[in-house]
Amino acid sequence: MAALAVENGRRMFDYWLTVYKRTWKGTLISSFLLPMLYLAAMGIGLGSFVDSNGTGALGGVSYLQYIAPGLLAATALQIAVGEATYPVMSGLKWQKFYHSMIATPLRPADVVYGQLAFIAFRVFSSCAVFLVIITLFGGLKTPLGVLGLPVALLVGMAVASPIAAYATTLDNDSGFAIVFRFGVVPAFLFSGAFFPVSQLPDWIEWLAYVSPLWHAVDLCRNLSLGTVEPWLALVNLAYLLAWFVIGTWLAVRGFTKRLVR
Amino acid sequence: MDPLETTGKVSGDRSSVGRVSEQRESLVHVRGLRKSYGDFEAVRGIDLDVWQGEAFGFLGPNGAGKSSTMRMIGAVSPTSGGTLRILGLDPATDGPAIRARLGVCPQDDTLDTELTVRENLTIYGRYFGLSRAECRSRADELLEFVALTDKAKVKVDELSGGMKRRLTIARSLVSKPDLLLLDEPTTGLDPQARHLLWDKLFRLKQAGVTLIITTHYMDEAEQLCDRLVVMDGGLIAAEGSPAELIRDYSTREVTELRFGPDVMLSDHDALAGKVEDLAQRVEVLPDRLLLYTDDGERAVAAVHERGLEPAAVLVRRSTLEDVFLRLTGRTLVD
Numbered sequence: 001m002a003a004l005a006v007e008n009g010r011r012m013f014d015y016w017l018t019v020y021k022r023t024w025k026g027t028l029i030s031s032f033l034l035p036m037l038y039l040a041a042m043g044i045g046l047g048s049f050v051d052s053n054g055t056g057a058l059g060g061v062s063y064l065q066y067i068a069p070g071l072l073a074a075t076a077l078q079i080a081v082g083e084a085t086y087p088v089m090s091g092l093k094w095q096k097f098y099h100s101m102i103a104t105p106l107r108p109a110d111v112v113y114g115q116l117a118f119i120a121f122r123v124f125s126s127c128a129v130f131l132v133i134i135t136l137f138g139g140l141k142t143p144l145g146v147l148g149l150p151v152a153l154l155v156g157m158a159v160a161s162p163i164a165a166y167a168t169t170l171d172n173d174s175g176f177a178i179v180f181r182f183g184v185v186p187a188f189l190f191s192g193a194f195f196p197v198s199q200l201p202d203w204i205e206w207l208a209y210v211s212p213l214w215h216a217v218d219l220c221r222n223l224s225l226g227t228v229e230p231w232l233a234l235v236n237l238a239y240l241l242a243w244f245v246i247g248t249w250l251a252v253r254g255f256t257k258r259l260v261r
Numbered sequence: 262m263d264p265l266e267t268t269g270k271v272s273g274d275r276s277s278v279g280r281v282s283e284q285r286e287s288l289v290h291v292r293g294l295r296k297s298y299g300d301f302e303a304v305r306g307i308d309l310d311v312w313q314g315e316a317f318g319f320l321g322p323n324g325a326g327k328s329s330t331m332r333m334i335g336a337v338s339p340t341s342g343g344t345l346r347i348l349g350l351d352p353a354t355d356g357p358a359i360r361a362r363l364g365v366c367p368q369d370d371t372l373d374t375e376l377t378v379r380e381n382l383t384i385y386g387r388y389f390g391l392s393r394a395e396c397r398s399r400a401d402e403l404l405e406f407v408a409l410t411d412k413a414k415v416k417v418d419e420l421s422g423g424m425k426r427r428l429t430i431a432r433s434l435v436s437k438p439d440l441l442l443l444d445e446p447t448t449g450l451d452p453q454a455r456h457l458l459w460d461k462l463f464r465l466k467q468a469g470v471t472l473i474i475t476t477h478y479m480d481e482a483e484q485l486c487d488r489l490v491v492m493d494g495g496l497i498a499a500e501g502s503p504a505e506l507i508r509d510y511s512t513r514e515v516t517e518l519r520f521g522p523d524v525m526l527s528d529h530d531a532l533a534g535k536v537e538d539l540a541q542r543v544e545v546l547p548d549r550l551l552l553y554t555d556d557g558e559r560a561v562a563a564v565h566e567r568g569l570e571p572a573a574v575l576v577r578r579s580t581l582e583d584v585f586l587r588l589t590g591r592t593l594v595d
Contacts, residue, residue: 007390014387018380019373100371102337104388104436105357261298261338 005113008106012114013121015097020118030082031126035075036133042194043067043139058196061141061225068139069148069220070193073155075130076123077213080156081163081184083119085176088167091115098259108255116161116248123156124149145224151240155216158240161247168254187213192221215239286313288440288471289334293343296329303329305495306343311440311473316466318482318489319475320581322589325492327475328368331444334473336360348439361389364438368445370425372417372432379404379413382432389436396435403431407461423454430461441465443474447481459484479581491588498588503581510587511579512541514557518550518564521572532569539563553579 020027047063058066091098091111101111131149134140163179170176190197190204191213197205208214215236222228289311296304304326311317319327332338333345336352336359345352347359372381379400386396404410407427412420420428426446433441446462447455462485466472476482482489483503490500499506507513520532529545537543539560540552554560557576564571 011387011390015373015384018376018384022375095373095375096369096371097373099367100365100385100432101388103335103360103363103365103367104385105361105390106388107357259337261332 005110008110009113009117012101012106012110013117015101016114016118016121020122027122027126031075031079031122032129032133034078035071035130038071039064039068039134039137039139042071043137059225059227064137064139065141065224066221067194068134068137069145069224070191070217072127072130072134072148072152073213073216073220074188074191074193076127076152076156076216077159077187078184079123079126080119080160081179083122084115084160084163085167085179086173088115088164089170089173089176092168092258093171098255102259108259109252111259112164112248112251112255115164116157116251119160120153120157123160124153127152127156140224142224142226144226144228145220147223148220151216151219151223151236154237154240154244155212158212158216158243158247161244161251163247165247165250165254168251168258187211192217212240212243285310287311287346288313288348289317289473290346290349291334291344294330294333294340294345295342296326296333296338297341302495304333304341307490307492307495307497309490309497309500311471314469314471315487316462316472316474316485318486319473319492320477320479320482320489320585321475321492321498322477325589326495327492328444330492331442331473331475335363335365335442361436362439364433364436364441366426366429366433366441366443366446368448370429372425372428374418375416377414377416378409378420378428381417381428382435385432386435391436399435403434406434407431408457421454423450423457426450426454426458427461430458434465438470440471440473443472445475445477447476447478455481479585483581491585493589499584506581506584507579510584512553513555513579515577515579515583516540516552516554516557516560516564517573517575517577518552518569518571519548519573519575520550535567535569536560536564551583553583 043064047067050058050063091101098111102108106114127149131146135146140146166175166179190200191208191211193213197208197214200208219228219233219236222233287310289309291307291309293306293308294304295302295306307326307330319330321327329338333340333352334347336347336356339353348362350359352359373384376384382400382403383393383396386399387393391399401410401413404413407430409424409427409431412424417425417428430443430446433443443462447458450458459481462472462474466485472485474481474485486503488500488502489506491498491506499510501509518532518536520528524532529547529550533543533545533550536550536552540554542553544551544553552560552564561574561576564574
């Protein structure tokens with residue numbers, strides 16, 4: 001059963017690679033340029049200002065090294081959400097390619113696995129390049145920081161799967177604006193990528209702990225700064241994994257409901 | 262390799278085509294089939310069999326249940342009741358195995374408009390688990406077959422409607438299906454494109470591919486279908502070959518009488534009263550009377566004998582359209 005899902009998911013993943021061969025240039029800006037601008041503006045621009053007042057509040061690291069691991073996780077989230085929203089709506093409704101897929105031996109679950117595999121590919125490849133840039137800028141404090149890459153992948157999948165499930169419940173793309181306005185943007189700003197969430201009022205701080213991005217930011221940063229506490233790292237990982245597993249289950253359910261009528 | 266060749270899993274012996282009565286193998290077996298969406302019953306209990314090698318048609322107005330039935334036969338829509346066996350398998354448990362042997366040409370083009378013509382074919386072959394090399398050679402054969410070879414590298418976006426339909430049909434053949442499902446294959450096409458498609462479908466039929474077609478074009482059904490059912494309101498209203506249906510539900514000929522623009526509908530009713538004994542059935546339309554009779558010329562002579570002087574007279578053979586309108590009515594259903 002699992003082998004069949006892998007084989008079928010691979011067949012569908014081929015579709016996405018074929019599409020990506022045509023569209024990858026357009027993704028360069030959103031995937032690389034934007035995070036690089038953040039890195040330059042926040043890490044270096046704002047960072048020189050922050051650092052000149054002493055780095056005590058950040059635990060004695062430069063502002064660049066403080067935000068770079070978090071920015072990696074936040075980039076993963078943004079790419080994942082982008083790939084789990086409009087492309088999914090297109091497959092269901094605009095171009096309807098999902099409908100032609102399930103007329104073949106592929107099942108709705110295979111369509112989900114292939115879609116998620118492609119999102120994983122997008123998140124991983126973009127974050128890998130971004131990590132190289134971060135390293136060149138001196139954004140990692142310890143070599144262990146490269147382990148932020150699998151964490152970034154995990155947070156990408158943790159948000160992509162439930163959002164893909166959510167996309168199957170929509171009739172048009174206006175619902176995605178809600179995701180971006182009330183999900184992605186606040187998460188990006190308030191999940192501890194740019195400052196410790198302990199600076200926030202208590203109730204927002206708790207919201208941050210609920211957000212999968214905080215767990216990824218926290219883990220990425222601790223890996224890079226060499227401040228990992230094993231139990232906390234396990235909580236971070238388990239929390240992200242739970243989002244991914246439940247999200248995938250919801251996505252399979254949503255796709256099946258929408259495609260098999 | 263012949264692009265029309267199928268896997269031959271079902272019969273292998275294409276010479277049996279045309280002798281369906283001897284060694285009948287039911288590719289689609291339907292008994293008491295139902296489909297509901299909430300409270301709405303789209304299909305309300307139908308029985309039919311589609312035999313190996315034949316071209317089978319579903320005729321019916323919009324909303325008759327044709328597309329719902331097709332989706333169930335395509336093993337993408339669960340049944341709400343009754344028995345359905347496709348290629349001897351139960352779609353509820355063997356969906357992927359059934360779909361592996363079907364070719365589906367859906368009503369809407371579901372092509373990927375951002376990809377090239379050829380990529381649309383190769384990627385579809387991958388869904389069936391064909392190797393990349395197999396997909397490529399298959400794509401080239403099929404592009405040849407549907408006369409799109411010089412468009413191979415063009416994006417689907419740039420194709421005309423007719424070309425897109427041909428590509429969709431080519432795509433449905435990538436896996437060498439045993440059974441090809443075509444849902445309104447020529448809707449929205451110009452006459453040239455329709456005739457080209459009919460040629461292609463006819464060649465497939467000759468090659469022994471079993472076809473199931475839905476259409477509301479009567480000429481299409483007469484051209485392509487060996488046997489068909491007329492569906493209306495989720496039920497089968499009639500079944501048979503085009504000739505049988507005409508024989509059973511219409512007369513051999515139809516005489517059309519036009520009485521000029523100043524004759525009102527009410528006058529038509531009166532006129533109909535004067536000629537109703539000349540035909541088996543008389544139908545009154547706003548602009549003309551239709552006399553269903555086995556001898557149209559004799560009816561014309563009799564009309565003249567009664568002193569009636571229609572402005573124009575046309576005697577023609579009955580068509581499936583007459584059958585269709587008789588069975589499903591002239592009222593517009595939407």
